[in-house]
Amino acid sequence: MALIVQKYGGTSVGTIERIRNVAAKVAKYRAEGHELVVVLSAMSGVTNKLVEMAHELQKEPSPREMDVLLSTGEQTTIALLCMALESIGIPSRSYTGNQVRILTDSAFTKARIVSIDDANIRSDLSQGRVVVVAGFQGVDDAGNITTLGRGGSDTTAVALAAALKADECQIYTDVDGVYTTDPRVVPEARRLDRITFEEMLEMASLGSKVLQIRSVEFAGKYNVPLRVLSSFEDGPGTLIVSEEDTKMENPVISGIAFTKNETKLSVRGVPDVPGMAFKVFGPISDANIEVDVIVQNVGINKTNDITFTVQRTDTDKATRILENVAKDIGAEKVEVDNKVAKISLVGVGMRSHAGIASKMFEALAAESINIQLITTSEIKISVVIEEKYLELAVRALHAAFGLKDPS
Amino acid sequence: MALIVQKYGGTSVGTIERIRNVAAKVAKYRAEGHELVVVLSAMSGVTNKLVEMAHELQKEPSPREMDVLLSTGEQTTIALLCMALESIGIPSRSYTGNQVRILTDSAFTKARIVSIDDANIRSDLSQGRVVVVAGFQGVDDAGNITTLGRGGSDTTAVALAAALKADECQIYTDVDGVYTTDPRVVPEARRLDRITFEEMLEMASLGSKVLQIRSVEFAGKYNVPLRVLSSFEDGPGTLIVSEEDTKMENPVISGIAFTKNETKLSVRGVPDVPGMAFKVFGPISDANIEVDVIVQNVGINKTNDITFTVQRTDTDKATRILENVAKDIGAEKVEVDNKVAKISLVGVGMRSHAGIASKMFEALAAESINIQLITTSEIKISVVIEEKYLELAVRALHAAFGLKDPS
Numbered sequence: 001m002a003l004i005v006q007k008y009g010g011t012s013v014g015t016i017e018r019i020r021n022v023a024a025k026v027a028k029y030r031a032e033g034h035e036l037v038v039v040l041s042a043m044s045g046v047t048n049k050l051v052e053m054a055h056e057l058q059k060e061p062s063p064r065e066m067d068v069l070l071s072t073g074e075q076t077t078i079a080l081l082c083m084a085l086e087s088i089g090i091p092s093r094s095y096t097g098n099q100v101r102i103l104t105d106s107a108f109t110k111a112r113i114v115s116i117d118d119a120n121i122r123s124d125l126s127q128g129r130v131v132v133v134a135g136f137q138g139v140d141d142a143g144n145i146t147t148l149g150r151g152g153s154d155t156t157a158v159a160l161a162a163a164l165k166a167d168e169c170q171i172y173t174d175v176d177g178v179y180t181t182d183p184r185v186v187p188e189a190r191r192l193d194r195i196t197f198e199e200m201l202e203m204a205s206l207g208s209k210v211l212q213i214r215s216v217e218f219a220g221k222y223n224v225p226l227r228v229l230s231s232f233e234d235g236p237g238t239l240i241v242s243e244e245d246t247k248m249e250n251p252v253i254s255g256i257a258f259t260k261n262e263t264k265l266s267v268r269g270v271p272d273v274p275g276m277a278f279k280v281f282g283p284i285s286d287a288n289i290e291v292d293v294i295v296q297n298v299g300i301n302k303t304n305d306i307t308f309t310v311q312r313t314d315t316d317k318a319t320r321i322l323e324n325v326a327k328d329i330g331a332e333k334v335e336v337d338n339k340v341a342k343i344s345l346v347g348v349g350m351r352s353h354a355g356i357a358s359k360m361f362e363a364l365a366a367e368s369i370n371i372q373l374i375t376t377s378e379i380k381i382s383v384v385i386e387e388k389y390l391e392l393a394v395r396a397l398h399a400a401f402g403l404k405d406p407s
Numbered sequence: 408m409a410l411i412v413q414k415y416g417g418t419s420v421g422t423i424e425r426i427r428n429v430a431a432k433v434a435k436y437r438a439e440g441h442e443l444v445v446v447l448s449a450m451s452g453v454t455n456k457l458v459e460m461a462h463e464l465q466k467e468p469s470p471r472e473m474d475v476l477l478s479t480g481e482q483t484t485i486a487l488l489c490m491a492l493e494s495i496g497i498p499s500r501s502y503t504g505n506q507v508r509i510l511t512d513s514a515f516t517k518a519r520i521v522s523i524d525d526a527n528i529r530s531d532l533s534q535g536r537v538v539v540v541a542g543f544q545g546v547d548d549a550g551n552i553t554t555l556g557r558g559g560s561d562t563t564a565v566a567l568a569a570a571l572k573a574d575e576c577q578i579y580t581d582v583d584g585v586y587t588t589d590p591r592v593v594p595e596a597r598r599l600d601r602i603t604f605e606e607m608l609e610m611a612s613l614g615s616k617v618l619q620i621r622s623v624e625f626a627g628k629y630n631v632p633l634r635v636l637s638s639f640e641d642g643p644g645t646l647i648v649s650e651e652d653t654k655m656e657n658p659v660i661s662g663i664a665f666t667k668n669e670t671k672l673s674v675r676g677v678p679d680v681p682g683m684a685f686k687v688f689g690p691i692s693d694a695n696i697e698v699d700v701i702v703q704n705v706g707i708n709k710t711n712d713i714t715f716t717v718q719r720t721d722t723d724k725a726t727r728i729l730e731n732v733a734k735d736i737g738a739e740k741v742e743v744d745n746k747v748a749k750i751s752l753v754g755v756g757m758r759s760h761a762g763i764a765s766k767m768f769e770a771l772a773a774e775s776i777n778i779q780l781i782t783t784s785e786i787k788i789s790v791v792i793e794e795k796y797l798e799l800a801v802r803a804l805h806a807a808f809g810l811k812d813p814s
Contacts, residue, residue, distance in 0.1 A: 016463045050483070056423045058490040065493075068501050069486035072479035076457070079476035083465040086472075094475050098505065099550055143506055 001033045002167035003125070007135065007157035010044035011174050012231035013077045022231065023084035025172075026130055030090060035125045037164065039135045039157040040081060042073025063108030067137070067147045070109075071097070074134035074153070081132050092130040095120065097137035097145070102156065104138035104146045111138055111146035113155070116163040133160060151212030158215045162222035169224050171211060172231035177238035178203065178210055180403040181256040185394050188404040192254060193236070196243045197226075199254045202346040202380045216240065243348055252356065253347040253401045256394055260387060261312040262292065264340045264372065267322055269303040269332025279329050280306055283321045289314045293342060293384055295373045303332065307373060309384060312338055340372065341390040344382040345397065357381050363400035369393050408440045409574035410532070414542065414564035417451035418581050419638035420484045429638065430491035432579075433537055437497060442532045444571065446542045446564040447488060449480025470515035474544070474554045477516075478504065481541035481560070488539050499537040502527065504544035504552070509563065511545035511553045518545055518553035520562070523570040540567060558619030565622045569629035576626065576633050577644075578618060583637035584645035585610065585617055587810040588663040592801050595811040599661060600643065603650045604633075606661045609753040609787045623647065650755055659763065660754040660808045663801055669699065670722040671747045671779065671791060673714040674729055676739025679705075686736050687713055690728045696721045700749060700791055702780045710739065714780060716791060719745055747779065748797040751789040752804065764788055770807035776800050 006026070013019050022038075029036055050069050054061040061069075078094035085092040097104075100120065104111035121131045135153025138146045148155050154171055161169035176191065178200065183189040195203070197220030204213050210228055219226040220242060229237025270276050277296070284291060294308040310318050315338050322334045350356050357374075360381055364371060369392065373384035385393055398404065413433070420426050429445075436443055457476050461468040468476075485501035492499040504511075507527065511518035528538045542560025545553045555562050561578060568576035583598065585607065590596040602610070604627035611620050617635055626633040627649065636644025677683050684703070691698060701715040717725050722745050729741045757763050764781075767788055771778060776799065780791035792800055805811065 016460060019464065053423060053487060054490055057426065057487055058494040061490050062493050065486040065489040065501055068489075068503070069483060072482045075479045075482070076476060079472040080460060080464055082472040082475075083461055083468050086469050087465040094472055096475070096552075099552075145503075145506075 001035065003035045003037070003164060004029060005037045005039065005157050005161040005164065005166045005169045006172060007039040007153055007170065008041065008172045008231055009153065009174075010041040010047070012172050013040055013042075013081070014044040016080070018231075019077070019080050019084050022081060022172075023088060023090070025231065026085060027088055027090055030130060037121060037125070037131045037133060037160055037166070038081065039133050039153055039160060040074055040077040041135050041153040042070075043077055046073045046076070064144060067108050067111075067145050070147050071134070071137040071145050074136050078132045078134045085130055085132075090130055091128060092132055093124050094132045094134070096134045097156075098139040098143075100133060102138035102159070104140055104148070106140040106142070106144065106146065108144075108146055110149040111140070113138060113148070113159045116159060118163050121160075121164065149214075151214070154212040154215035155218055158218045158222075158224050158226065161224045162218070166224070168227055169219065170227045170229060170237075171215075172229055173210060174230065174232065175210060175228075176230035176233055176235045177228055178240075179255065181394055181398055182258070185258075185391050186256075186398045189398065190404055192238050194239050194241060195254055196348050197240055198243065198348055198379055199346050200240050202344065202377075203255055203257050211240075251347060252349040252353045253345050253403065254349075255346050256343060256397055256401075256403070257346055258341060258343045258390060258394055259292075260341045260390060262309045262340050262342055262384070263312045263315040263318070263336065263338040264307060264309050264384060265318055265322060265337075266305055266307040266335040267326055267331050267333075268305050268335060269301075270306055271330055272302045272304055276304070276329060277306065280322070280325055281308075283325055284310075284318060287317055287321060289318050289321075293373055293375050293382060295375060309340065309342065309373075339387045340384050341387040342382055342384050343390065343393055343397065344380050345401070346380050348379050350379050350381070359400060360397060363396045364393055367392055367396050369396075408442065410442045410444070410571060411436060412444045412446065412564050412568040412571065412573045412576045413579060414446040414560055414577065415448065415579045415638055416560065416581075417448040417454070419579050420447055420449075420488070421451040423487070425638075426484070426487050426491050429488060429579075430495060430497070432638065433492060434495055434497055437537060444528060444532070444538045444540060444567055444573070445488065446540050446560055446567060447481055447484040448542050448560040449477075450484055453480045453483070471551060474515050474518075474552050477554050478541070478544040478552050481543050485539045485541045492537055492539075497537055498535060499539055500531050501539045501541070503541045504563075505546040505550075507540060509545035509566070511547055511555070513547040513549070513551065513553065515551075515553055517556040518547070520545060520555070520566050523566060525570050528567075528571065556621075558621070561619040561622035562625055565625045565629070565631050565633065568631045569625070573631070576631050578622075578633065578635050579638035580617060580635060581637065581639065582617060582635075583640055583642045584635055585647075586662065588801055588805055589665070592665075592798050593805045596805065597811055598642075599645050601646050601648060602661055603755050604647055605650065605786055606753050606755055607647045609751065609784070610662055610664045618647075658754060659756040659760045660752050660810065661756075662753050663750060663804055663808075663810070664753055665748060665750045665797060665801055666699075667748045667794060667797060668719040669716045669747050669749055669791070670719045670725070670743065670745040671714060671716050672725055672729060673712055673742040673744075674733055674738050674740075675712050675742060676708075676710040677713055678737055679709045679711055683711070683736060684713065687729070687732055688715075690732060691717075691725060694724055694728060696725050696728075700780055700782050700789060702782060716747065716749065716780075746794045747791050748794040749789055749791050750797070750800055750804065751787050752808070753787050755786050757786055757788070766807060767804065770803045771800055774799055774803050776803075
């Protein structure tokens with residue numbers, strides 16, 4: 001008998017019929033003798049609709065009231081799931097964040113969990129009940145309702161698993177696990193049985209959006225075994241564990257992440273004096289534009305070229321800002337290329353293996369794909385290429401590193 | 408400067424635009440220097456939709472979970488109103504039942520208020536905030552969410568007004584006050600400036616569904632001045648006060664209430680022995696059929712005739728039950744007339760005036776309207792007549808008692 005925390009996302013509880021399916025899944029685990037705590041998101045679409053209403057009323061809605069509003073979404077689904085469970089004879093009880101009580105700081109709309117009182121949950125579990133908890137929400141010291149920000153339900157699940165010292169935290173999504181790369185691009189992509197927290201973080205932040213980054217960090221910090229699986233089909237999913245728990249030798253490369261829809265911006269001929277990088281990125285950051293890859297090269301005549309990528313939707317805004325900046329600092333010109341993509345190889349095994357980069361460059365060269373930018377971290381190598389070559393490049397790398405065969 | 412509790416119902420907050428109108432109304436009172444506590448219902452239609460979802464999942468939904476579910480409706484509107492208020496520069500703060508805290512018993516779906524903690528509200532008022540409270544909901548001793556049953560938001564408003572010793576409790580609805588009778592039937596019907604709690608109770612229970620009966624009882628008990636007014640047009644509405652506070656002589660008749668869609672059922676020839684009434688009404692009540700007027704007449708041959716009315720939708724069910732009962736107790740036969748209506752004259756002044764009944768019967772006789780049943784209470788006379796004469800009868804009585812002219 002194990003204590004399992006399960007989290008079901010918005011699509012998994014998106015209709016009455018799907019809520020019934022979740023109840024059936026919970027029933028199956030319970031029949032195997034497990035104790036269950038179930039964390040739910042709002043029905044898909046509901047949160048967006050509430051946000052829309054708020055923005056109709058107030059340009060920048062009061063954060064406190066936004067949290068009062070948004071927390072109703074999860075409160076709805078927990079009640080409905082309990083009804084579904086009881087209709088098939090399974091005793092259950094729902095808890096809002098306040099009822100648990102999940103204490104957070106008072107940073108409305110992006111609160112952080114401070115502590116979790118597990119007394120109520122433990123008491124219900126010991127009485128044989130399934131406990132159903134509203135994800136995404138908590139309460140501050142003064143009794144105000146707070147929410148944890150987008151994807152916060154994953155964080156709720158992991159935090160509960162940590163507080164309850166659960167044997168496993170299962171995150172149910174609409175995919176059946178983490179893949180070596182996107183199967184829509186590489187049909188031979190393989191579901192990974194295991195991946196480390198570090199690798200998962202790199203994969204997640206690079207567009208393989210299976211799990212909320214914060215929840216992976218949290219799970220890594222408290223060493224909560226995290227499993228990603230499908231709520232629509234059976235299967236073992238992918239277990240995310242700490243590096244020490246991967247008892248075999250780690251594969252060199254675990255997966256290939258990529259992002260389309262990026263724009264590359266270059267400021268050419270930036271004077272080579274201190275403070276220039278700040279003068280470029282300060283206004284970009286002030287405009288709430290997220291910057292991805294940043295590369296600075298030495299240019300000619302004691303000037304530098306500063307190049308970086310942003311999401312394509314920010315292209316116009318970023319270009320306007322940069323053109324003003326370029327004038328200000330006496331840079332030569334701004335170049336914009338909105339047809340680029342980024343590919344990253346991720347793997348903790350990379351640390352102990354030389355030659356990964358050259359093998360990557362070789363594979364791309366063999367397909368005549370030009371590399372525009374390169375950045376590296378300890379467990380990742382990223383390149384920016386022309387967007388039209390993206391699929392070809394991913395397939396070439398997937399083959400070159402033998403990812404379709406279990407290592 | 409007065410402390411005013413205002414309650415807006417589901418239609419008054421049914422759209423974003425209407426929520427904005429409520430904010431404007433609140434702003435107007437605040438500009439006059441009043442302190443305001445606003446109680447809201449769920450957006451019209453929302454509660455029904457939630458109930459539907461619950462019934463799709465569970466035949467008899469868990470009452471505890473039902474309350475978790477339903478309370479989201481009011482939580483949504485309080486957040487939205489606060490956003491609307493802040494968007495026009497009015498500081499405000501929303502409170503759920505739990506946050507106030509409105510302590511109730513644990514009778515889920517029909518809880519009773521035990522006590523109200525007014526500390527948070529008073530503190531906000533003293534800081535110049537408008538306080539917005541979710542109607543219809545509370546919390547029990549164990550921290551479970553409870554609801555007060557249909558129309559419970561009126562009760563929340565009155566209870567808050569009592570706890571805060573508010574100067575007035577204003578109930579905003581889609582009518583502009585309480586009328587001498589339904590203006591759709593009698594165009595000369597007049598809005599009453601004042602009515603007593605007792606009269607309002609009789610009017611409300613007789614189909615003039617402006618206020619929830621429980622809230623009127625509550626207001627009477629704690630002597631909370633209650634005003635019914637329209638949320639869509641300006642006007643003084645109708646003030647509901649205790650009899651002692653009506654400083655003039657009371658009018659003999661305040662209003663004429665009526666209900667259509669009733670069915671009259673008679674059990675003829677019931678043996679004149681003890682226990683017969685129980686044998687007739689026990690099974691009716693077990694079937695959750697609400698009985699209105701009951702009259703028992705002495706029949707012939709030591710038998711009685713028992714006659715009563717039910718809502719027309721219960722006709723078939725009640726008839727089937729009565730036919731079995733009649734066989735059981737050896738009654739002669741069951742007669743069903745599903746084309747009757749009930750009219751009642753209501754007025755506290757009736758107590759000190761003789762001749763009201765005869766004047767009523769005279770007015771009906773002048774129109775050749777036959778009276779089928781008569782019942783009376785201290786401040787009410789009711790008659791059951793053939794349904795097709797209903798409008799004629801109401802108009803005749805309205806004229807006979809001079810209700811169109813302020814008394």
